[in-house]
Amino acid sequence: MDAFTDLVRGYRERLLRFLLTRCASYADAEDALQDTLVNAFRYIGTYDPRWRFSTWLYRIAIRNAARQRQVEGIAADELRDESSDPLRACIAHDESENLWATARSVLNDDVFAAMWLRYAEDLSVGDIAKALDRSTSWTKVNLMRGRRSLEGAMNASAGNEEAYG
Amino acid sequence: MDKLASRLREDAANIEVRVSDELDRRITASLERVAAESRDTAPRMQGRPTFFWWASSLTGLAAAIAVIAILNIEEPPAPLSATPDNFVADLPVIDLRTETAMLAGPLQKELDALESDLRKAEERIRSDIGL
Numbered sequence: 001m002d003a004f005t006d007l008v009r010g011y012r013e014r015l016l017r018f019l020l021t022r023c024a025s026y027a028d029a030e031d032a033l034q035d036t037l038v039n040a041f042r043y044i045g046t047y048d049p050r051w052r053f054s055t056w057l058y059r060i061a062i063r064n065a066a067r068q069r070q071v072e073g074i075a076a077d078e079l080r081d082e083s084s085d086p087l088r089a090c091i092a093h094d095e096s097e098n099l100w101a102t103a104r105s106v107l108n109d110d111v112f113a114a115m116w117l118r119y120a121e122d123l124s125v126g127d128i129a130k131a132l133d134r135s136t137s138w139t140k141v142n143l144m145r146g147r148r149s150l151e152g153a154m155n156a157s158a159g160n161e162e163a164y165g
Numbered sequence: 166m167d168k169l170a171s172r173l174r175e176d177a178a179n180i181e182v183r184v185s186d187e188l189d190r191r192i193t194a195s196l197e198r199v200a201a202e203s204r205d206t207a208p209r210m211q212g213r214p215t216f217f218w219w220a221s222s223l224t225g226l227a228a229a230i231a232v233i234a235i236l237n238i239e240e241p242p243a244p245l246s247a248t249p250d251n252f253v254a255d256l257p258v259i260d261l262r263t264e265t266a267m268l269a270g271p272l273q274k275e276l277d278a279l280e281s282d283l284r285k286a287e288e289r290i291r292s293d294i295g296l
Contacts (some may be wrong), residue, residue, distance in 0.1 A: 005193070012192075017182045030188050038195045060235040090180050098176045099169075119170050120177030151169060 020066035020087040036061040055127040106153045109144045
């Protein structure tokens with residue numbers, strides 16, 4: 001168990017940050033993180049070494065968050081409510097404008113997750129597809145669309161002073 | 166890396182999250198509980214000595230060899246003869262003559278009647294044509 005704890009110690013904050021984008025509250029994200037690590041420990045024997053370990057963890061995290069939302073009867077759209085969004089609550093402490101807050105507004109749930117895994121976690125397209133249980137072509141197309149939407153929103157809000165893309 | 170990608174990476178890193186001490190304790194307690202459950206089930210799997218598997222394998226092999234040997238070495242049963250030697254002696258005795266006479270009696274009467282009718286018909290024809 002100690003070896004597992006050491007192994008996942010470096011992933012805990014990253015997973016918690018990601019789960020804030022998939023859960024309805026900070027407490028729910030903490031619960032989902034706990035469940036994710038427990039499930040990973042319990043089923044470590046089923047881990048396929050052909051995958052990156054982080055991809056496997058994110059896949060478990062995504063499933064746990066979805067299951068939690070299902071149990072609580074929360075739709076994915078409700079997560080983007082600005083007043084109760086745990087991700088925005090964490091971003092609020094940051095003084096500068098955070099692109100992920102904008103991404104939260106303009107991207108749907110799955111595209112946001114794909115963008116997060118690509119640009120925040122540096123996962124490959126294939127790993128993102130596995131983590132989200134989507135095809136590689138879906139992932140490529142939606143990463144492209146997500147980028148365009150985000151660039152459009154950023155350029156519009158910046159008044160074309162700072163061009164992205 | 167382009168400008169948008171690097172900005173997204175920086176902004177993600179700027180989102181402040183921290184695993185609290187309380188959450189750390191909860192996670193550790195949950196993992197310990199799962200580890201204890203695993204230990205409870207593990208002895209049942211590991212309790213058998215190594216030679217147990219060898220003994221099981223050898224016993225199975227010996228049983229298989231014994232079955233094969235019995236099936237192949239045992240003499241095949243003698244084929245059943247189509248007709249036993251005492252076939253005639255076992256048959257019941259039937260009075261064939263009596264039975265035949267009883268069965269053929271009505272036919273013989275019929276035959277006699279037909280012959281009589283033929284004779285009468287022949288005589289009538291002879292008288293009609295004047296022979």
